[in-house]
Amino acid sequence: MVNDYEKVKVIVDKYGGNHDSVIAILQDVQSEYHYLPEHTLRAVASQLGLPLIQVCGVATFFKAFSLKPRGEHTVTICLGTACHVRGAPAVLDEARRQLGIEPGNTTDDMRFTLETVNCLGACALGPILVVDGEYHGQMSPGKVKKVLNKFKKTPGDKRHEELEVSS
Template sequence: MTPNQEFIDKTIQKHGNFVIPILQDIQEQYNYLPEESMIMVAEKLNMHLIDLYGVATFYKAFSLTPKGEHIITVCLGTACYIRGGAKILETISKELDIEPGETTDDMSFTLETVNCLGCCAIGPIVVIDNQYFGEMTPQKTINLLKKFKEGRKCSPSHPLINLKTTVER
């Protein structure tokens, strides 16, 4: 999807000169920060493009390369790792034929890792599209990936915290 000036203009109108929320909205729209959008924002905010890139590259949450339709994040923090986080990562890598930091050829999935998600009690944790799945096992992970490949979503099992999600065993 190519950035359009109308979207950029509305985003800047919404956030004013606040660069981070502008970049967050662009990333949410395109799943990364396209070069064209960076140029448009820099021109509209009357700032040097290098300064805008400085902000975008400082924060790990921003990506300058296209990502898949679904972003998968595996927690490798101590609690998740001890409970099998590395095995979960290995399962996903094998199922999708990608390594952390890579995207599938069809642009469906991007695989990432993180040091801690703060959900240690329900680890190991897998996050897909900002939806948290706890107490994962290799088989639950395979079932979860199958659902996302088929275009089905999982519903949260706990409506208050919206962290733990049910996956068929």
């Protein structure tokens, strides 16, 4: 915890402890932890001298911020009009089946988070499946497994290894 407080302090100092930078600070905290743990929000609030609820308000307002732990890989499926017409619901169903979770949730082994989005602005490539910012266009239910397997095989990062050892 003390360590986390210091980590947050480095990020806050980077933005000069400025109130206006709270979104940027939270973004950096999120990329550090993959989500926003409660104690880091407390640390941000106390270091910026803002009421905690104000930081919470920002963190809950934007969909980009998550207060729940997120998986190592984020799988995003576009359900915009163009992708929908080209069969995105079937792709989503397949991803749901492969991962065994509903959109917005994370697998128990903390490997994948499944999300839907309303349009990615790349309609010509639809249906699109995005894994960690990597776009996979012209997706079909058959291809989903192949793409996900590629990420399932990659060795887990340090955080994940620690989890495995402790369990």
